[in-house]
Amino acid sequence: MRTLQVDLGERSYPIYIGGGLLGRAGEFFEQHGLAKKSPVLIVTDDHVAPLYLDTVTKSLSEQGYRVVSKVVKAGEKSKSLEVFEDVMTAAIEGGLDRHSAVVALGGGVVGDLAGFVAASYMRGVSFVQMPTTILAHDSSVGGKVAVNHRLAKNMIGAFHQPKMVLYDVDSLQTLPIREVRAGLSEMVKHGLIWNAAFADWCRQHTADLLALDPEALGYGLTQGCSIKAQVVSVDEREQGLRAILNLGHTLGHALEAIGGYGEFLHGEAISIGMAAAAKLAVNRGRDLSIYEETVSVLKGFGLPTAMPQQHDEHAIIAAMMHDKKFKEQQLVFVLPVEIGKVEIVADVTLDEVRRVIAELKEEGQHV
C-alpha cells in the first residue's frame, strides 16, 4: 500500500492506494475516528453496487458501523439536482445526523455527486472517497464536488475535502475498456501539465496500462494522485495555479454539455480538448511537436483527438460561453508551453476557437 498526503492545514488527508482496501474499509474508518453512533451513507451506482457494495458494507458493519446505502443509475446524467435530491432523501430517511459520513463508492460521477451531498447535507458532514475508476484518481482528490446544470457542467457545487481517499486498485480490474481509456486521459493530463518524464512514462507504458498491469497501474495512479495533490495543496480554491488542472476542459466541458452528458465520456471529451489546446498553442506560435506529441500519446490510448463532425461550431461555442472560464467575450484556456508545462491565458478569442474547431474537424475526416 502506498500513502500520499494532501497538505491542506486542518483539512489535510491521506490517500491510500493499494489492493484489497475495500474489504478493510471498517478498519480505516475506525483509525480515522469516524463516528460509530451515526449512520454512514454509501452512495454508489448500479454498475458498482453489485460488484463492491457488499464488501464495503460488510467491512463497516463488522467494525460496528451502521450502514445505509443509495444506488443511483450509472452515468454522468446522475450528476443532476434531481438525483442529488434523491440522495438527500435517502440521507434523511436513513437518519444521518451531523456526525455521519457520506461515502462515495464509484467513479467520478458518484464522487462528485456524493461529495456535494456531503458538503450540503445539514450544511456539511464528513466525506470519504472510495474511487473505483482510473479517472477517479483525479476526481477523488482535491475537494471539488458538483452536479451539472442542463446548460453547463459542474455549475452547482462546493469545495469539500474528504477525510480520506481509499483507493482499492483491485477494483479497477472490472472496468470496461472504454472507461479504462477515458481514465487514462486524466493520467496523461497530469504528465502534460506538470512532468514531461511522467508523460513520457505514460507513453512507454501504454500497453501495460491498458492491460491493467497492477505494477504499472499502481505507479501511474500514485504519480497522478501525487501531482494532483501537490497542485491542490498550493491552491485549494483555484485562485491561481490550480487552474492548470483544467487543461482540455474548456472545450471538453462544452462537448459533454452539447452531447447531453451521454455522448462523450469525460475523459474522451477532455482528450479532444487537450488536442485542441495543443493546436491552439501551435497556432499562437508554439512548436508543432507539442501538438504532435500530445495527439500521439492520446491516440496510443485509443482516445479521440479529432472534433466530432455532428456538432457545429455554434453549438460548441455557445456551450463554452456558459462555462466558468468565459469572461468578456474571451475564454480562459490552459495551453501547453512544452510537454510537461502549461500556461493559463485569458485572452483566447472566439475566432481562434472557431479556427481550432475547424482544424480538428478536418483531422476527423482523415481518419
Place this chain on the structure above:
Amino acid sequence: MRTLQVDLGERSYPIYIGGGLLGRAGEFFEQHGLAKKSPVLIVTDDHVAPLYLDTVTKSLSEQGYRVVSKVVKAGEKSKSLEVFEDVMTAAIEGGLDRHSAVVALGGGVVGDLAGFVAASYMRGVSFVQMPTTILAHDSSVGGKVAVNHRLAKNMIGAFHQPKMVLYDVDSLQTLPIREVRAGLSEMVKHGLIWNAAFADWCRQHTADLLALDPEALGYGLTQGCSIKAQVVSVDEREQGLRAILNLGHTLGHALEAIGGYGEFLHGEAISIGMAAAAKLAVNRGRDLSIYEETVSVLKGFGLPTAMPQQHDEHAIIAAMMHDKKFKEQQLVFVLPVEIGKVEIVADVTLDEVRRVIAELKEEGQHV
C-alpha cells in the same frame, strides 16, 4: 445609520442599519470593491420586486454595475431545490461569472435561497444581503443559508457569509402586520437567550414596535443583530454556543414542515416553540415564571403560544425526528434557565415532548 461588525477573521463584514439605504446600494457596492465587469444577480420575490427592485437596480446601474434579476414567488415554498435550480438557470443565462455577486433583496426566504445559490454557483461567489423584513435581522446575519427538503427544514445548505448586510429600515413600513409580528418573534428570542434587559425592553415597547416606530425599530433591530453577531463571531459553524440561537426551533421547524411550509410563518412556529421550550424547562424544575413571562411577551406581540389542535402529536414528533437536532431517540433542545439565559440539553425524551405538546394543546382550548 448604525454600523455593526461581524467579526469572523477574513470573513468579517459590516451590517449597515438605517433609512434610505436601498437607494444607495451602488455606493456601498463600490465602497466594498465589488466587481463591476461581472453581472450582479438580484434575487427577490414577487411581493418585494414591485416595491424595491427598481430602486436597487437603478442605484447599482448608475454606479456602473450590470444588473440581472430573478423574481421568485413569495413564501417559504420557494426555499426548495426546484426554485434553487430556476435561480441557477437565471444566473447562467445572465452570464454571471466567478467575480459576480448575488444579492438577496427580501426576507429570510429570499436570503436563505439566494445565499445557497451564492454558496454553490460555480462553487461560490460573493453574496450581499439586503433584508426587507424584521425577521431578516436574524436570517441575514451569520451566513447560514439553505433550502428545505420536503421531509425537513433547512436540510440542504451551506455556511456562506455575505460581504455586507444593507438593512434599509424604511422598507419595513410596507410589511403586512402578520409579518411584523412574526419578525418580532426572533427579536424577542434574542432577548430571551442573551439579555434579560433587552427582553424586557421588547415587552415595554411592544406597541411602538408593532406600530413600526422608526426609533424603537432601529434600536430593537440593532440590538437583535448585535446579539446575533456576537454569538456567531464566537462560533461560526455551530460547534457549540451558536446552538442557543435555536431556542424554539426544534419544535418550530417540525411545525413548519408538517404545515407544508405554508400554514405557519417561521416566526409564528418558533413562537409556539419558545413557549414549548419554556414549558419543558418548567416541567424539569425551572421556575414557572419563566414560562409565564415568555408567553406573556409573545402574546403581547399577537404571536401564537398554544399548540395547534389540528396536528396530532405523532406527526409533530415524526417531523422532529428528521430534524438536525435528533440523535439516538433523544432530542436536543435549547431550554431557558431564566429570562435572558438558556442552556442546551441533549437528553430530552420523546415522552417529555409528548407531555409538552399535550399541555400546549390544552392551552389552546382555553383561548
